[in-house]
Amino acid sequence: DVPAWLKSLRLHKYAALFSQMTYEEMMALTECQLEAQNVTKGARHKIVISIQKLKERQNLLKSLERDILEGGNLRVPLQELHQMILTPIKAYSSQTSSTEEHSRDADS
Known part of the structure; x- marks a missing residue:
């Protein structure tokens, strides 16, 4: 949004x-x-x-996940996620997704 x-x-x-x-x-x-x-x-x-x-959202998400899995405090990751929810995210397209899945399947 x-x-x-x-x-x-x-x-x-x-x-x-x-x-x-x-x-x-x-x-x-x-x-x-x-x-x-x-x-x-x-x-x-x-x-x-x-x-x-x-x-940089993807890298931030990976970092937050790592912190949580290592037993870190949940307050900071939850605050970061709350802020992230307010940011624009590319609309999901099932056509794009199925094309990517076919590409991955072909690579396997």
């Missing part, structure tokens, strides 16, 4: 800009592209950093 994510970043005034983009376009945004759309310097920086964090 991109609008909720932008609101959590206090950047909801840019929701209309993001509503025009695909997930892939959003994930590939640069400061130059945002500047061309008249996004303020502070907001551009915040958006680019936040998108970088989105790209």
Whole structure:
């Protein structure tokens, strides 16, 4: 949910800009592209950093899992997961999934 994510970043005034983009376009945004759309310097920086964090979610999840399995405190992982739930996630496509499964099956 991109609008909720932008609101959590206090950047909801840019929701209309993001509503025009695909997930892939959003994930590939640069400061130059945002500047061309008249996004303020502070907001551009915040958006680019936040998108970088989105790209690092998989590694963060693995790290959280490792911490939990090693008997770590659950409070921090739960807080991280709560924040992650607010971030945009690419829509699931069964067609994409079945294509990936066929690729994996062919490799086996």
